[in-house]
């Protein structure tokens with residue numbers, strides 16, 4: 118029977134990456150996506166911007182919306198301080214199953230809590246489920262039409278504090294026009310655009326970094 122692309126990506130990680138070495142897992146996925154099959158990981162170019170934001174924020178609590186196969190989960194978790202926690206939400210059970218194995222191969226399972234389900238259902242439960250007060254960093258990389266409603270939901274649930282950072286992938290391609298319009302015009306955020314390219318291509322894309330002002 119036919120394997121899925123995430124399953125083929127995991128096989129490439131298990132074949133080419135060293136257990137417990139997050140950078141080798143990232144490299145193996147990027148090689149797979151460049152040489153074999155395109156996949157919607159944030160990729161190496163935007164990944165470097167992600168790394169620099171994570172390093173700058175040095176967050177204790179991170180929320181990732183849209184795990185996919187765990188590529189950005191591994192990039193982020195590998196840069197976190199010892200007691201920090203990353204909660205990542207994935208809707209698609211098949212993707213979640215692969216992501217768990219990719220995260221485990223990187224040896225980062227102790228820093229990561231992968232939750233299967235819809236972001237809209239879980240965001241209101243974050244406090245009671247994980248004892249999270251607020252998130253220092255949120256990486257938005259799930260359904261593009263969920264960026265805005267979920268940001269408003271995080272505001273309403275008190276999950277953002279003065280200085281919380283939102284980093285959004287794909288604000289140009291596929292694009293998140295309603296989110297950009299809101300976040301760039303809201304007096305409650307200060308935003309900055311990082312021009313880049315769609316993963317593994319020359320197509321224009323970028324990341325939007327926004328600071329919640331409270």
Ligand SMILES: O=C(NCCNC(=O)c1cc(-c2ccc(F)cc2)cc(O)c1O)c1cc(O)ncn1
Pocket residue numbers: 157158159183184185208209258259260261286287290291315316
């Ligand atoms: O998270 C869920 N899907 C992946 C979201 N991510 C994307 O859609 C995504 C797409 C692209 C992309 C860009 C150009 C192109 F031609 C095709 C795809 C790139 C990216 O970097 C993404 O991140 C999801 C699934 C589901 O069933 N229910 C709830 N959420």
Ligand SMILES: [Mg+2]
Pocket residue numbers: 157158159258286287
């Ligand atoms: Mg993306």
